[in-house]
Structures are given as C-alpha cells and as structure tokens.
Amino acid sequence: MSLRRPRKAVLMVALVVTLALLCCGGSVTLLLWNGLRNDSGDRFINASLACGKGGALDPDTALPEISPYDTGQIRNAAIIINVGADMSLPPRAWVIAVATAMQESNLNNLGHLGERNDHDSQGLFQQRPSSGWGSPKQVRDPIYASTKFYAKLKTVRGWEKMALTRAAQAVQISAYPDAYAKHEPVATQIVNLLANGAANAVGDSVTPQCAVSGAIAASGWTIPLKGPVGSGFRTASRPSHQGVDISVDKYRPIYAVASGTVSVVKCDEDFRGRKSCNVDGYPGKGGCGWMVEIVHAGNVMTRYCHLVQQPFVRRNQQVVAGEQIGRVGSSGNSSGPHLHFEVHLGNDRSSTGAVDPVQFMQGQGAPLGNEG
Structure with a gap:
C-alpha cells in the first residue's frame, strides 16, 4: 500500500x-x-x-x-x-x-x-x-x-x-x-x-x-430481533409507555443489541408483589415479567421485557452484540407474545432517561421494524 x-x-x-x-x-x-x-x-x-x-x-x-x-x-x-x-x-x-x-x-x-x-x-x-x-x-x-x-x-x-x-x-x-x-x-x-x-x-x-438485515453495523449495534413495531414510544394512548413493542411469535430468540455488561436479570414483580413469570401474563397484571438490562458503551442501558422463561444470561456477564440473551414470551403485564424494548441514556433506569428506541436505533445503523 x-x-x-x-x-x-x-x-x-x-x-x-x-x-x-x-x-x-x-x-x-x-x-x-x-x-x-x-x-x-x-x-x-x-x-x-x-x-x-x-x-x-x-x-x-x-x-x-x-x-x-x-x-x-x-x-x-x-x-x-x-x-x-x-x-x-x-x-x-x-x-x-x-x-x-x-x-x-x-x-x-x-x-x-x-x-x-x-x-x-x-x-x-x-x-x-x-x-x-x-x-x-x-x-x-x-x-x-x-x-x-x-x-x-x-x-x-x-x-x-x-x-x-x-x-x-x-x-x-x-x-x-x-x-x-x-x-x-x-x-x-x-x-x-x-x-x-x-x-x-x-x-x-x-x-x-x-443494517436492515439484522447484521451487526459498523457502529457495533444490531437489532434485538426482526419484527414489526406495534405499540410505540409514549403514544397518545399510552403516554407512559417508555419503550416499543415488537410483536413476534413466542420463543423467538432475543439478541443483545450491542456489547456490554448485564446489569439486571430478574422476574419482575407484578402489582400484587408476586413473582409469577413462568406463566403468560395479562393486561393489568403489572411488571416486566422475565427481564434483562444491559449497560453498553457511553452508559447506554437497554431493557428487554416479557421473556418466556428465565433469561440465558446472568448479572455481571459480558455479552457481545448479537449474542442471544433469551426468548420472546408474554410474561408480566402483557396481552400476547412480544418483546418490550427500551433504551435509557446515562444508565438512568427511570422514565427520565428513556428515549425513543426507534430513533435511537436508527442513529446506530440498526433500524427497528424489519419483518420477521
């Protein structure tokens, strides 16, 4: 050269x-x-x-x-x-x-x-x-x-x-x-x-x-799974919805969207304080069901909810982009199989840190919404 x-x-x-x-x-x-x-x-x-x-x-x-x-x-x-x-x-x-x-x-x-x-x-x-x-x-x-x-x-x-x-x-x-x-x-x-x-x-x-096919972009980001985005971020009908819902069949693999450290793996409690994640949930039950949170470079946190079973990762585990972390389910506050996916800046787990995952992922070269 x-x-x-x-x-x-x-x-x-x-x-x-x-x-x-x-x-x-x-x-x-x-x-x-x-x-x-x-x-x-x-x-x-x-x-x-x-x-x-x-x-x-x-x-x-x-x-x-x-x-x-x-x-x-x-x-x-x-x-x-x-x-x-x-x-x-x-x-x-x-x-x-x-x-x-x-x-x-x-x-x-x-x-x-x-x-x-x-x-x-x-x-x-x-x-x-x-x-x-x-x-x-x-x-x-x-x-x-x-x-x-x-x-x-x-x-x-x-x-x-x-x-x-x-x-x-x-x-x-x-x-x-x-x-x-x-x-x-x-x-x-x-x-x-x-x-x-x-x-x-x-x-x-x-x-x-x-990166429309689900491959890993040069930015180091990918999509959690292919599928249409249903309920969006903070819509008029759901103003407190801090993520987006990707509706796909149960048991579909869910992937880490970027390299990072798993910070949370748990069965989220419902409104009655119960940890009942190994069964399908229902609207009004409350809670994320089986869930995972991952902290990525730049202190960006991603959250994955309603998994069908205990996730495949553990707290403090290092994961890479595209690594399978679990499977789609309907546990917790859910009306049917889907992945509820959130993005939080500054590792702020509250609604204050939440941003629109569609816009954020588009900016990483890994647009959501591809058909499964």
Missing part, C-alpha cells in the same frame, strides 16, 4: 460534535462543524447520517477550532479512516481505530513527552519503538502508525465481532483495557460524518449498506 495523504473521499466531509437524543422528546439534534478542504480547495458538509447518503454543501467558511477537537485532531481522524479504507478494511475497523486513538492521544500526534511519557510511547496510538512498532519518526507519522495499528488488528482472530474494547486491547496491550469503550459512541459519529455514514453500515466492503 502506498503511504499517501488523505483522499477527497475522506476530506470532503464534516464533523459532528455529538448525536444528542433529547430525553423528553426523543428528538435528534445534530451539531455540524465546517468541512475540511479537499485537494481542490473545496469545502463540504455531509448533511446526513444515512448509510452512504447525504449531500455535499459548501458553507464557504473557515474551519473553526471547536471543543473538544480542533482541525488538526480531526484531520488525524480522517487519516486513520482513509488508511483503513486503503487497506480494504470494513468501517467497523475504522471505528475501533478512531476510538483507540481518542483514548491513547486524544487524536493528537504526540512526540516524546519527557517524564510524562508512558515509557517511549509516541504518536496517535502511543506505539512504543522499543516494542517493535517502528522508529520514533515512523510512529509519529499518522499514516504509518495507522497502517501498523490495522495490520495488528487483522491478526486478531474474530476482531470483527468483538466488543470494541477487547479488539483495541488485543492490539494495544494497555494497562487500562476497559478505557476504550467509552469512546465508541463519539468515534462512531466521527466516522459517520467523515465517511458519509459508513459507521451505520454492515458487511466487509468500504461501500457500506445499511
């Missing part, structure tokens, strides 16, 4: 500060930065988070330095993505690499920091010349450093389906192996804006397609 500067495909884009799902209304707010110049001096903004879609706009303004990342840091992210594309690695690898550099260097190409250095670590990925990553000059070259990171990632068996923190740790061998996960949500949004929605994609091609 030739070591060249970022191509137009990466630099004719813009940035997102954050994808904020507002708790009360469930609406989506995008804060866009001005675009980087391409080789012709043009400037563009990607106006969409769709998979490979979005228009090219010319705001004709200078690229500002906006916290938390300045133009140099974002250019480094663009180089990381571009190298991954040149190596024909899928967008999931780009998300892993950007998140890793966010943790290791805050997307800064660091030189030797003297007493503040971690041994002789340098560059975007804090690679150590003494450990065989290359010379100090080489590891400070963002293209070289990115190439070495991806080359090592390719040797990690099964990295494509690993939790981001496990994949990054397998490459970096960090003293803080759990530190990478917190960067996954923002890294996903950076890749989306720098690569035209690529983080909301599936497959092993650099020309992504949306």
Whole structure:
C-alpha cells in the first residue's frame, strides 16, 4: 500500500460534535462543524447520517477550532479512516481505530513527552519503538502508525465481532483495557460524518449498506430481533409507555443489541408483589415479567421485557452484540407474545432517561421494524 495523504473521499466531509437524543422528546439534534478542504480547495458538509447518503454543501467558511477537537485532531481522524479504507478494511475497523486513538492521544500526534511519557510511547496510538512498532519518526507519522495499528488488528482472530474494547486491547496491550469503550459512541459519529455514514453500515466492503438485515453495523449495534413495531414510544394512548413493542411469535430468540455488561436479570414483580413469570401474563397484571438490562458503551442501558422463561444470561456477564440473551414470551403485564424494548441514556433506569428506541436505533445503523 502506498503511504499517501488523505483522499477527497475522506476530506470532503464534516464533523459532528455529538448525536444528542433529547430525553423528553426523543428528538435528534445534530451539531455540524465546517468541512475540511479537499485537494481542490473545496469545502463540504455531509448533511446526513444515512448509510452512504447525504449531500455535499459548501458553507464557504473557515474551519473553526471547536471543543473538544480542533482541525488538526480531526484531520488525524480522517487519516486513520482513509488508511483503513486503503487497506480494504470494513468501517467497523475504522471505528475501533478512531476510538483507540481518542483514548491513547486524544487524536493528537504526540512526540516524546519527557517524564510524562508512558515509557517511549509516541504518536496517535502511543506505539512504543522499543516494542517493535517502528522508529520514533515512523510512529509519529499518522499514516504509518495507522497502517501498523490495522495490520495488528487483522491478526486478531474474530476482531470483527468483538466488543470494541477487547479488539483495541488485543492490539494495544494497555494497562487500562476497559478505557476504550467509552469512546465508541463519539468515534462512531466521527466516522459517520467523515465517511458519509459508513459507521451505520454492515458487511466487509468500504461501500457500506445499511443494517436492515439484522447484521451487526459498523457502529457495533444490531437489532434485538426482526419484527414489526406495534405499540410505540409514549403514544397518545399510552403516554407512559417508555419503550416499543415488537410483536413476534413466542420463543423467538432475543439478541443483545450491542456489547456490554448485564446489569439486571430478574422476574419482575407484578402489582400484587408476586413473582409469577413462568406463566403468560395479562393486561393489568403489572411488571416486566422475565427481564434483562444491559449497560453498553457511553452508559447506554437497554431493557428487554416479557421473556418466556428465565433469561440465558446472568448479572455481571459480558455479552457481545448479537449474542442471544433469551426468548420472546408474554410474561408480566402483557396481552400476547412480544418483546418490550427500551433504551435509557446515562444508565438512568427511570422514565427520565428513556428515549425513543426507534430513533435511537436508527442513529446506530440498526433500524427497528424489519419483518420477521
């Protein structure tokens, strides 16, 4: 592979500060930065988070330095993505690499920091010349450093389906192996804006397609199961409904929507304080029946209710996206077989933290509502 500067495909884009799902209304707010110049001096903004879609706009303004990342840091992210594309690695690898550099260097190409250095670590990925990553000059070259990171990632068996923190740790061998996960949500949004929605994609091609089939998106998210969305989030008829109902046959497998840690596994009590989850429930009984909660990167919690039997996972268990956690049932406050699915921001288990799962999952490239 030739070591060249970022191509137009990466630099004719813009940035997102954050994808904020507002708790009360469930609406989506995008804060866009001005675009980087391409080789012709043009400037563009990607106006969409769709998979490979979005228009090219010319705001004709200078690229500002906006916290938390300045133009140099974002250019480094663009180089990381571009190298991954040149190596024909899928967008999931780009998300892993950007998140890793966010943790290791805050997307800064660091030189030797003297007493503040971690041994002789340098560059975007804090690679150590003494450990065989290359010379100090080489590891400070963002293209070289990115190439070495991806080359090592390719040797990690099964990295494509690993939790981001496990994949990054397998490459970096960090003293803080759990530190990478917190960067996954923002890294996903950076890749989306720098690569035209690529983080909301599936497959092993650099020309992504949306995750409509239930496969795991490059963002690391997938759907809990295929099926039509029935009762929606906080509808007029059910204003206190904090999730959505996906109506499918009993015993259909339910999958974790992203890697994370199981925080709750229980038979939820009904309105009378009874724990009677091994039988079908009924409207007005109360309770979630057999239920599971999982905490994911970014402190996002997902909740799965009305399982037919005791879930297949246990509290504190680490799960990966697409891992089966149980089967559809009708236990608890239920009128028939379905999965009640919730998403909560900030691991806030109350109604305050709940957001519309349809909008949230769409933003992860794993849209709900596919027919089963």
